[in-house]
Amino acid sequence: MSVLTNENPNFFFGSGSEGEKSEYLCSRSDAACGRDKASESRSKNVKMKKLHRLGAAAILLIGVVSCQKDLLVVVQESSNNRTDEWIERTKDFRDRYQLEEMVVLSRHNIRSPLSGSGVLSRVTPHQWFEWTSKPSELSVKGGELETMMGSFFRQWALDEGLIQTRFSPGADQVRIYANSLQRTQATAQFFSDAMFPGAGFKPEIHETLGTMDPVFNPVTTGVDEAFRAEALAQIASLGGENGMEGIGAKVSGEMALIERVIDIRDSPAAEHDTTSFKRNDVAITIQEGKEPSMTGGLKMACSVSDALVLQYYEEPSDKAASFGHYLRFEEWTEVAAVKDWYQDVLFTTPAVSKNVARPLLKEIRKELSLSERKFAYLCGHDSNLGSVLAALDCEDYLAPNALERKTPIGSKVVFEKWKGSDGVEYVDILLVYASALQLRNKSRVTLFAPPMAMRLVLSGLPINRDGLYTLADLQALIASVTE
Numbered sequence: 306m307s308v309l310t311n312e313n314p315n316f317f318f319g320s321g322s323e324g325e326k327s328e329y330l331c332s333r334s335d336a337a338c339g340r341d342k343a344s345e346s347r348s349k350n351v352k353m354k355k356l357h358r359l360g361a362a363a364i365l366l367i368g369v370v371s372c373q374k375d376l377l378v379v380v381q382e383s384s385n386n387r388t389d390e391w392i393e394r395t396k397d398f399r400d401r402y403q404l405e406e407m408v409v410l411s412r413h414n415i416r417s418p419l420s421g422s423g424v425l426s427r428v429t430p431h432q433w434f435e436w437t438s439k440p441s442e443l444s445v446k447g448g449e450l451e452t453m454m455g456s457f458f459r460q461w462a463l464d465e466g467l468i469q470t471r472f473s474p475g476a477d478q479v480r481i482y483a484n485s486l487q488r489t490q491a492t493a494q495f496f497s498d499a500m501f502p503g504a505g506f507k508p509e510i511h512e513t514l515g516t517m518d519p520v521f522n523p524v525t526t527g528v529d530e531a532f533r534a535e536a537l538a539q540i541a542s543l544g545g546e547n548g549m550e551g552i553g554a555k556v557s558g559e560m561a562l563i564e565r566v567i568d569i570r571d572s573p574a575a576e577h578d579t580t581s582f583k584r585n586d587v588a589i590t591i592q593e594g595k596e597p598s599m600t601g602g603l604k605m606a607c608s609v610s611d612a613l614v615l616q617y618y619e620e621p622s623d624k625a626a627s628f629g630h631y632l633r634f635e636e637w638t639e640v641a642a643v644k645d646w647y648q649d650v651l652f653t654t655p656a657v658s659k660n661v662a663r664p665l666l667k668e669i670r671k672e673l674s675l676s677e678r679k680f681a682y683l684c685g686h687d688s689n690l691g692s693v694l695a696a697l698d699c700e701d702y703l704a705p706n707a708l709e710r711k712t713p714i715g716s717k718v719v720f721e722k723w724k725g726s727d728g729v730e731y732v733d734i735l736l737v738y739a740s741a742l743q744l745r746n747k748s749r750v751t752l753f754a755p756p757m758a759m760r761l762v763l764s765g766l767p768i769n770r771d772g773l774y775t776l777a778d779l780q781a782l783i784a785s786v787t788e
Contacts (some may be wrong), residue, residue, distance in 0.1 A: 455499030541656030
């Protein structure tokens with residue numbers, strides 16, 4: 306039995322790991338979280354919905370054990386098939402709130418590696434998966450998965466009463482907007498075609514295809530020596546007492562695992578004395594109008610980590626996906642942790658995140674302020690999701706049943722705007738994503754076999770008795786970052 310725990314009381318867990326019993330523990334204490342009794346209502350107003358199991362015969366046991374008022378335990382027992390739960394709000398909640406709008410900040414779906422096969426082939430003697438698209442572009446499987454996610458969002462919106470079956474969206478009711486790269490534009494097109502079949506939406510594109518749109522381009526602006534010094538100091542602090550030299554060491558074990566998986570000692574690079582990724586040579590550059598950049602062994606390891614994770618999603622053979630090493634799921638998460646850490650270092654420290662996330666936060670604030678808008682979909686990258694959440698001071702979290710534990714590929718930060726019976730507008734924030742097995746198995750997601758979902762918590766922002774933020778408070782928070 307494995308136990309997933311987190312101090313955040315507002316996590317909602319979905320599919321269990323294949324072939325194992327999982328116990329999901331979601332606990333709360335006022336001392337740990339600094340929350341008042343409103344937090345208790347936040348958990349009470351959302352409960353797990355038991356759903357049918359797909360595939361062969363199996364047993365699904367969901368037990369809710371309340372040993373004390375602040376403890377919620379969900380136990381799930383399964384055989385070789387996956388089970389899922391989805392968030393179901395109580396009748397009392399639905400009687401008092403009406404969903405008015407969803408604003409979705411999405412990461413593109415599965416793509417081919419950013420690095421060409423020539424670069425990747427230097428560090429391993431093995432043959433990589435035969436990608437179905439050019440480097441960095443959305444893959445065939447990525448398009449299929451995003452189509453299924455768009456179909457799920459349609460079912461979700463219908464179930465919540467946000468749209469109707471014969472909904473014919475007007476120009477002001479729906480917005481589909483994506484960065485001007487192939488993988489984001491294609492992701493948005495697949496999603497919108499499934500979410501609004503027959504509507505004929507074409508994602509907004511504001512720049513020439515292949516050129517970064519400034520709204521999605523995580524570049525630093527207004528860079529002077531004071532900002533550069535502050536940003537570099539915050540990044541260096543991630544390395545502990547060793548500063549920049551300690552950053553790579555934080556994932557030394559994970560980098561060693563990657564070296565073993567790719568058999569780097571037998572690679573063409575080994576002929577030139579490259580038999581490992583250096584841990585102590587991280588160097589960061591912060592420049593006006595450019596993305597924060599890194600050089601050193603961690604950057605190289607990130608490229609390989611990225612390719613291995615994509616290979617896991619695309620390659621159905623466990624043996625081939627791991628170049629014959631048969632990794633456990635936990636080891637795959639360690640492989641992915643290297644690329645997650647790289648992203649955290651570059652884009653989630655306070656100074657950098659608030660700087661690079663401003664354009665997107667302005668778009669989100671604008672979308673939430675439009676009374677006629679029902680649905681907005683903004684498609685970008687993991688750096689976009691990570692920096693936006695960091696800029697809003699989102700509490701730390703680890704996404705269950707995902708290889709990438711912060712912003713899984715294809716994941717979506719969903720801002721739900723609700724109208725309360727008191728006349729006040731409120732917001733809830735969720736991370737919705739397909740689990741690693743749903744991605745790999747290309748599992749169809751529906752209300753009866755849904756993707757994963759978890760609530761995201763913004764530190765210091767007050768909540769009402771149902772655990773929702775007022776729209777006014779969220780807008781004020783965004784304004785404090787962007788203005």
